[in-house]
Amino acid sequence: MPAMNLLLNGQAVATEAAPTTLLVDLIREVRHLTGTHSGCDTAQCGACTVLVDGQPVKSCSVLALQVQDREVTTVEGLAALAGTVATAEGLHPLQDAFMACHGLQCGFCTPGMLMAAAGLLRTNPAPSDAEIAHALEGNLCRCTGYVNIIAAVRQAAQAMQGATAQGVQA
Ligand code: FES
Ligand code: FES
Known part of the structure; x- marks a missing residue:
């Protein structure tokens, strides 16, 4: 199998992948990072969303070899994402x-929602509710009705802006 290198959650990883291996399978089956979920394998549910070079990507729609020499962040690496001020509990x-x-119930969609939202807040630190909804429209949730998810992203954006302002003052 072809050898490949990537930066996975900040760690340099040397691995190998068949030309047909999906990124989601490299993450879950080879690297055992099972926080990334696989709900449909047809790029419809968003549960498999990760960041590739900071951009949200549905990892079931990308071949592993396409992230050669790129930076991939899964939900396991979210709290350590560059520029993040983690909570005392070590959470993003x-x-x-x-x-x-209460932005989650069963939690199946949550890793994908978190990564899609993280991608949004990288480029738009103070999104409107409409912008949050637009950024998450590729992520399906069967439990929450989305209202609490949007509220959560709004609250996180405000918290992150507060942390940034404190950092500037310090
Ligand atoms: S598993 Fe990738 S979008 Fe559903
Ligand atoms: S919390 Fe169950 S699918 Fe979203």
């Missing part, structure tokens, strides 16, 4: 806000 503000706002 989005994870904290999803808990506080």
Whole structure:
């Protein structure tokens, strides 16, 4: 199998992947990072969303070899994402806000929602509710009705902006 290198959650990884191996399978089956979920394998549910070079990507729609020499972040690496001020519990503000706002029930969609939201907040730190809904429209949730998810992303954005402002003042 072809050898490949990538930066996975900040760690340099040397591995190998068949030309047909999907990124989601490399993450889950080879690297055993099972926080990334696989719900449909047809790029429809968003449960498999990860960041590739900071951009949300449905990892079931990408071949593993396509992330050669690129940076991949899964939900396991979310709290350590560059520029993140983690909570005292070691959570990303989005994870904290999803808990506080009841943004999850069964939790199956949650890793994908978190990564899609993280991608949004990288480029738009103060999104409107409409912008949050638009950014998450490729992520399906069968439980929550989305209202609490949007509230969670809004709360996380506010928390992250507060942390940034404190950092500037310090
Ligand atoms: S498993 Fe990738 S979008 Fe559903
Ligand atoms: S919390 Fe169950 S699918 Fe979203």
